[in-house]
Amino acid sequence: MEILINELSLHGQFNNIEEFINISLNKFIKIYSLLDIHNIQPLKKYNFYSANITPNETFSLLLTLKDKNGVSDEVRKFKRIADKCINEPYWEIDIKHNPDDEFKWGDKIVSNTSLAEAYARNSSLISFIPSSFNTDFIDITSCNISKKISNFYNSLELAKHLYDNKKITFQKYCNLIFKDSKLCFDKTNKSQSFDLINDINDENEFLNSFHLFNDMTWSNILSQSGKGKNKVGLAFEKYHNQNYFKNYFPLTEVYKFRCSQKFRAYGYRIGDIFHILEFDLTHKLSD
Structure with missing residues (x-):
């Protein structure tokens, strides 16, 4: 994958450096x-x-900034990225x-400009926002063609592009798009979850259910329970065999929810976060 930084997306639109860092640079990082x-x-x-x-004030000023108490981790982070942005590789080479x-x-x-070079290379662009480039595609014309x-200005859209083009795994994609959400995959057993999925359609079923779970309120999730024919929606319920998950040392009781007619996800809730431990693709954990 080849991608170019769109220098035209910085055109003096910010009132001060602090505004740029808070509104734009953090997203770009x-x-x-x-x-x-x-x-x-x-x-x-x-x-x-x-x-x-x-x-x-120009982009190079970022390399000289310090916070009030010296140089914080946040300042180091954006200075490191800023340094990479002004050094090779250059497309002019x-x-x-x-x-x-x-x-x-x-x-x-x-x-x-990078827009013309991206046109010639059939490459993508990344842009700072807000700017005139708050759009998923930039139309460039040359010789009537x-x-x-x-054009990427949002890390989640970039993550989707990388996933769709098989540059990152389904597990990495889930970790990225559900970061700081209602779902957490930090405790997920890879061999008993993501490694079991070998079909893109199955990935889509899990992904759709994860989005549904994350978009719902906890009161709505808890209302979708029941057994047998009474199951509705996510069918969120306590798992009958708590002993099965004892080696995970869950901090509270293990629950499951339905990802499709066949698939299930198992984990435990702490506060508003549901920590997923395993997937079931074969009904081996079925009760």
Whole structure:
């Protein structure tokens, strides 16, 4: 996967550096970090450091910032990402588009920018927001030929793209999109859950049920219980054989919910978080 940083998404739109960090940079760091851990190094324009954050301050200023008490972990984090953003790899080293050709985004000429280079490479872009690039696709035209360039400004959309293109596993995808949600996979036994799924349709069934579970209130989840023909929806209920999960040392009683007519997920609830321990794809744990 090849991806370029869209330098045009920084055009002095922020009132100050703090606003940029809080509103935009923190989101961008999540995107960049996701690429980084999968060894995907975004290409950038060699002078990206000069892109304006405010009308008078450029991206390079981030490298000199300190917090009130020295340098915090948060500051170190964005300085590390900022440093990577202004260093190689540069797309100009192996430029694919002809800067003398006309490339247009709407009515604006974008030749010799990352937008034109992404067009030539059939690559994707990552953009800072809010900007004029709060869109999943950017239409670029050259020689009367238009292309829709994928554009990522949200880490969850990037995660979906990586998952759809088999760059990350289903387990990694679930960990990413359900982070800080009602579902937690930190305690999940991989060999008794994700490793048992070998079909994309089965993944989709689990994924749809996870989204449904996460979107519901706990009062609604608890109301979907019952046995046999009385089961409705998620059929959330206490598991009959608590001893089976004793080696997990659950902090409270183990419950299960229905992911399809055949599949189940087992785990325990602490506060508003349900910690998933295992999946059942064969009714081996059925009661």
